[in-house]
Amino acid sequence: MRRLNRKKTLNLVKELDAFPKVPVSYVETSAIGGTVSLIAFTTMALLTIMEFSVYQDTWMKYEYEVDKDFSSKLRINIDITVAMKCHYVGADVLDLAETMVAPADGLVYEPVIFDLSPQQREWQRMLQTIQSRLQEEHSLQDVIFKSAFKSASTALPPREDNSLQPPDACRIHGHLYVNKVAGNFHITVGKAIPHPRGHAHLAALVSHDSYNFSHRIDHLSFGELVPGIINPLDGTEKIAIDHNQMFQYFITVVPTKLNTYKISADTHQFSVTERERAINHAAGSHGVSGIFMKYDLSSLMVTVTEEHMPFWQFLVRLCGIIGGIFSTTGMLHGIGKFIVEIICCRFRLGAYKPVTSVQDGHTNNHLPLTKNSIHSTS
8 A cells, every 4th residue: 555655656746747858769869959059058158157257256336324423533644745855844734623733743754856766757657647547447446446455555666776966855754643624734835833823834934946846746545544545646746837836636535434355444535626826926816835735524435345246146147048048049949940841841842742633523633644654554
């Protein structure tokens, strides 16, 4: 009785088989079918390789939210060379809260030569080329994000030549911590001194003929310093055509959280607008000679996350490719075979068409007799 129940169960399972097997003796192969199969397998192999390359790749996902952190300090990373001697210039920050950050808090004044060596000039040209490409191809920023911490350093390389020329410029580099409000970082003539109504610079002892605010921005960034990230002003060089000249940079800073498979950092992106003009009070162009970077913070925060295709999605797409090609090539092969059979049948019917005659109300489907058939009957 148990064997009978097992047999019935097994027969029921066999009836539910959605993949019936055809005996090998009933299978007919053809050259056309082999050609179609070869094309199908080649297409599947190519699409599988392409799908695997897509699976290995990653992409950057951008999310936006309101920045709720206003109590922490903002770090400014600075590396600027001015074509004046260090005892002639001073740098500081003044924000909207009338808080002045002195340069002694983190900036270093280093006497250097303003003209770059051949190797440094080549580095600057490469950086400027990358900047121009970034302005044309915004998707390259994703590549820079993904290559952070594993790409070459973007800092200015040291001089490779031992020049005997005396230093004629001042390199101001380091970092400052400021309040997260709009502010003004500037480099002008004279050292900064505190003042009850703001601040001032001791510029009276410096001759106007020694003013030269030609400068080079080797690096300027906000937030955590991330090697490999190229910022909009990196590699910028401005040459003053007048002693009394003002250079202005209007910067909008956007807080950014960067989460990739290589790094997680709280940094800042920024956009910048440049303006420069000569100071001429007689012509109505008022102001103070120097380099002024006025920054403001955006209320939105951007979260940049590197994402990867899940393995289960890769398997689903791969099964779709294989099944779709099998089904499509099978349908095309069947349609092509059907058309070929119709054309061949028409040719055969045309060559062996029978003669039909009607006599005494009866239909005669016999072929007409020939001489050979008469002789054979006789």
